[in-house]
Structures are given as C-alpha cells and as structure tokens.
Amino acid sequence: MPPKVDYSVYLVTDPTLAILGPGRTVVEVVAAAFGNKTTPSSSNELPHVGIVQLRDKDADARTMLATLAELHSYTGPAGSPLLVNDRVDVAVAAMSRGHCEGVHLGQDDIDVATARKMLGPDAIIGVTASTVDEAVTACRDGADYLGLGTVFATPTKTNTKHVVGTAGIQRMLQAMTAAGFGHVPTVCIGGVNASNARRVVFQSGFDGRDGQAAKALDGVAVVSAIMGVADPGEAAATLAEQVRLGKTQGPTGFYRALTTPFESYSTLSTPPTSSAIQRILQALHETTPLSHNMTNLVVQNIAANVALAVGASPIMSNSGTEAADLARLPGSALVINMGTSTPESLANYVKAIGAYNAAGRPVVFDPVGAGATAVRRAAVRTILAAGYLDVIKGNEGEIQTVYLSGLSEEEVAAEPAGLAQQRGVDGSNSLDTEARIRLVRRLAAREKCVVVLTGAVDYVSDSRGARVVAVEDGHPMLGQVTGTGCSLGTTISATVAAAATLRDSSDSEGIDTFTAVLAGMVLYERAAVRAATLPSVKGPGTFVPAFLDELSACRRAAAAGDMQWLESQK
Numbered sequence: 001m002p003p004k005v006d007y008s009v010y011l012v013t014d015p016t017l018a019i020l021g022p023g024r025t026v027v028e029v030v031a032a033a034f035g036n037k038t039t040p041s042s043s044n045e046l047p048h049v050g051i052v053q054l055r056d057k058d059a060d061a062r063t064m065l066a067t068l069a070e071l072h073s074y075t076g077p078a079g080s081p082l083l084v085n086d087r088v089d090v091a092v093a094a095m096s097r098g099h100c101e102g103v104h105l106g107q108d109d110i111d112v113a114t115a116r117k118m119l120g121p122d123a124i125i126g127v128t129a130s131t132v133d134e135a136v137t138a139c140r141d142g143a144d145y146l147g148l149g150t151v152f153a154t155p156t157k158t159n160t161k162h163v164v165g166t167a168g169i170q171r172m173l174q175a176m177t178a179a180g181f182g183h184v185p186t187v188c189i190g191g192v193n194a195s196n197a198r199r200v201v202f203q204s205g206f207d208g209r210d211g212q213a214a215k216a217l218d219g220v221a222v223v224s225a226i227m228g229v230a231d232p233g234e235a236a237a238t239l240a241e242q243v244r245l246g247k248t249q250g251p252t253g254f255y256r257a258l259t260t261p262f263e264s265y266s267t268l269s270t271p272p273t274s275s276a277i278q279r280i281l282q283a284l285h286e287t288t289p290l291s292h293n294m295t296n297l298v299v300q301n302i303a304a305n306v307a308l309a310v311g312a313s314p315i316m317s318n319s320g321t322e323a324a325d326l327a328r329l330p331g332s333a334l335v336i337n338m339g340t341s342t343p344e345s346l347a348n349y350v351k352a353i354g355a356y357n358a359a360g361r362p363v364v365f366d367p368v369g370a371g372a373t374a375v376r377r378a379a380v381r382t383i384l385a386a387g388y389l390d391v392i393k394g395n396e397g398e399i400q401t402v403y404l405s406g407l408s409e410e411e412v413a414a415e416p417a418g419l420a421q422q423r424g425v426d427g428s429n430s431l432d433t434e435a436r437i438r439l440v441r442r443l444a445a446r447e448k449c450v451v452v453l454t455g456a457v458d459y460v461s462d463s464r465g466a467r468v469v470a471v472e473d474g475h476p477m478l479g480q481v482t483g484t485g486c487s488l489g490t491t492i493s494a495t496v497a498a499a500a501t502l503r504d505s506s507d508s509e510g511i512d513t514f515t516a517v518l519a520g521m522v523l524y525e526r527a528a529v530r531a532a533t534l535p536s537v538k539g540p541g542t543f544v545p546a547f548l549d550e551l552s553a554c555r556r557a558a559a560a561g562d563m564q565w566l567e568s569q570k
C-alpha cells in the first residue's frame, strides 16, 4: 500500500526560466519551500508542501536521477512523497535508490497497469484527467490519486484544449463518486494560486445530490504559485491556509454555509420568516451600504434613484483599479451589469471581482443580454472564471446562457431540448415551471451561489440548489419602465451587503445570502404592487415616483419594526 499523503499543496516543479526566474535552480526553490531543512523536523509541524512532482520534459534520465537525489534530501525527511512526471523508467531507477516514491502519468504515457507492474504495489501512481471518462477510467485502472484539470488557462502549459473551469472539476468529482471511487484523492491543476485557491477548492466540490455522496478536492497542484515566487516557503504556507479555508469555510469572508438538509427536486421551500427579512432591512436602513455598480449607461437614473430609495448609497465606477479601494469600505457590494461589455470593461470586471473576493465582500452578477451574441457568451465564461459570484440574477435566457457556458460541447448537446437553446435578450418564456426550477437549482449547485431567475414568477435557489423559493409578486407596470430589471440587481446588492454587516453580530441567526436576496426581492416587488395600485397612479409615468416612495416607505417601516406592508401580500 502506498503511504498516506497530504495532498493539500502539491508542488509540480518546472525548470522553465520564465517561471523560475534568473539565477535560481529547481532544487533551490524546492529546498526553500521545505525551509532548507534536510533533517526531520523536531516538532510535530507538518511541511506545507505535502507532495512534489519533478516535471522536466527535456532532461535526460541521468540528470533527472541526480535532481531526484537532491530533491529527496528535502522531501524525504519531511515525509512528503517525491514523484516523477511521465518517466516510469526513471521512477524505477530512482525508487531502487530510495530517491523517489512514484510516478505521475499523463493520458499519453505508459498505462497505469503496466506502470504498477514495473514499480510495485507501494509506488504512488497518479494520473491526469480532463474528462469524466478519463477520471473514471484512471480510477478503475488503480490510480492512487488524480490530477484534474486544466482549471484555468495558464502560461505554464500551452495546451489549453482542456480548460474545464471549476464546473468541469465538479463534474469529474461527481462522476467519481457515482462510479464508486469517492475514496480516490484528487487535486486540481492549472492557474491555481493563492488568490483563487480558496474559492476553487470550494466551488469545485460536489455537494452530493439525488442519493449520490459528496466529494471534495483534497488539494491543489501548483507550479508558478510556488516555483515563480520570491519566497516559496511562505507561498506554500499561504496556499495551505487558503485550501484549508476553502474546505472548511467557503469562498470568501462573507459566505455562510447553509445547514439545511437537501430536499427533493420538486418541492418549493417556504420563504424565510418576515423577522429575518425585517432584520436585514433594518440593517440596510442603519448602515447605508455602498452599492458599487459597474454597468452600462442605458438605465442610470432609475437604478440610482432606487438605490437611494432602498437606503443604499450608489456609486458608479467602471475602473477596476478603483474597485480595490471601494471593496475595502465596510458594507460595500459590487453589481456587475454586463449590458454592453467591451474587452476593456471585461478586464475591469475581472479586477473588481478579484478585489471584492479578496475583501470578502459580496458580488452580484447581472448577465444582461448574456445569450445574445458569441462575444457576450465568452464574456460570461471569463466572469465565471474570474472569481466567486455571490448572486447570479437574470431572466430565463440569461440564466440559461450562464448555465450552458459552464458545460462542455458534449454536455450541451446532451441537455434536454429547451434548456440548451440559446436565446436572446427579450426574455420571452419558453421553459415550463419544472424546467425553470431545475435550471436554477443546477446552476446554483454548480456555481455554489444564490441564483435568481426572474419572470412572471421569480425562482430563487440557495447556494446548494437545496431550497428554491418562488416569489410571485410584483406588477406588470415594472415591465413598462426601463431599468427596473437592473435596479432589482442594485436592490439585491444592498440587502446582501446589509446582511453581511449582520454576519458577525449576535443577531445573525437565519441570516445568509439567500435570505438577503429574498429580502431585497420582496421589498422591491411589494413596493411595486403598492405603488401600481394607488388611485393616483395612472400609468408608467406616475408609477415611477410612486414606486420610489413606496420603496422608501416600506424600508423605513421595516426599520421601525413594522412589517405590515409585507404581510398584506396577496
């Protein structure tokens, strides 16, 4: 039996000058990652790098053997296995000298069974998998662990054919548990570093569904994030901590794991109590959260007025650089409204998502018109890869596009008709109720975030796809005014930011992103009904000011503990 391994931080070496930097050798960097120690640590402290793989596509066998001997003087005393990439022959020779513990195989290398015969039962044999079939086959063949990827496109590997994102990693984990290989450890690889490891580990995990057991990643494999930094030891320690947080606490400071047990697919859960909603609206009233919009210019006026009416402080900035400062302000939340996106605005969105994730503040993604063009679909993929989105909100066509943009070509083809259809910005309905509920649940479970599908009835799923609430309120008058969809996004960002300020208070029972989103929606939709049914409102022109008044009045009432406006709901 191979030894037990800590896969949390898996270091893959690379001798490329572009990564290593001038004047450094692979051995020096690996040594630094192990604190330059060649004797076992006297304390019980574990090394931050749990396993190392020597990857050097161009080296000859003799050079590799010499390097392995040097590397093993650091990995050996630390108890971290040292493997060789691709070369089973080198592994055999190095193992016979006690300088190596196994091999890592790509899909084009010698097969696992043959490698096992050559290396023996104690060798660690790992396999790279990029598809569900490759993952399950490697497990059947007896791989000791799998390297799943590529997560993100990276400069280290020029072959980006297999960029699968966290959604692709999650599918492979799901397939492994379905095939009975939940016990085989996995790491992901490709573009993972200290800034994304936490959310990648969290989002890639399969939470279990329909009787299938859950399966999470055991860790991350990195090249540049350790080989290419000034202090490899510190980088390894940071990565280990980020992986631990991803496994135990979720993607960002604000995220709060839900404890609700998983329910069956067709049930609609009961909405949260008006007491939780009241506390969130009161926090909104008291804290005046900053709603940071990155958006197009089409519908500015109403969204800004809505933000003010619900008690938020709107700020408009499309600069990614400025986002880092805004993200640090207490109570801030980011709304990304993809309406008219250019390559430049996309780069700014990516920067801003990174900044809000790093600050642990919420991000709301409103993929306006997502399905309309190939450029917009590509933009959705870029945004999904950029970081953790706390809430994704859109109409049916938009949510479908976001869902499909995380699937492989084959999976898109296998989706039931209707779900796979690419649709435009108009948002006309085509899915039946059951299909809509399935869509929000699947996207929520995959991205691990709250998903809102707007329509005549809105469906909101929690971040596990476990609870779905139908919000059947609002008024057709909302559809006769431009910008009301976008300003719902602004309202949601405000309630989510307000809920974030309650997170660490003693009053945080029952407060999470899901409840906060629902608080924003019921405030918005109830205010619309109340305004539209006033005798003084004759049409869209008189509706807007009355709507703003009602938003403000309902929010103030809630802050004073009066929730009658909500209870008057039909």
Ligand SMILES: *[C@@H]1O[C@H](CO)[C@@H](O)[C@H](O)[C@H]1NC(C)=O
Pocket: 028, 031, 032, 035, 036, 233
């Ligand atoms: C390891 O050695 C390198 C020089 O080779 C040095 O720069 C680094 O600070 C050392 N690290 C530790 C933790 O001692």
Ligand SMILES: *[C@@H]1O[C@H](CO)[C@@H](O)[C@H](O)[C@H]1NC(C)=O
Pocket: 152, 153, 154, 190, 191, 192, 193, 194, 195, 196
């Ligand atoms: C981390 O990786 C992501 C994706 O590969 C990249 O966009 C980002 O710049 C990296 N961050 C750092 C600090 O290297």
Ligand SMILES: *[C@@H]1O[C@H](CO)[C@@H](O)[C@H](O)[C@H]1NC(C)=O
Pocket: 292, 293, 294, 295, 296, 297, 298, 299, 300, 301, 303, 304, 314, 315, 316, 317, 335, 337, 366, 483, 486, 487, 489, 490
């Ligand atoms: C806020 O966001 C909306 C869209 O979500 C946008 O239309 C509006 O211009 C923004 N307002 C301000 C003041 O930033």
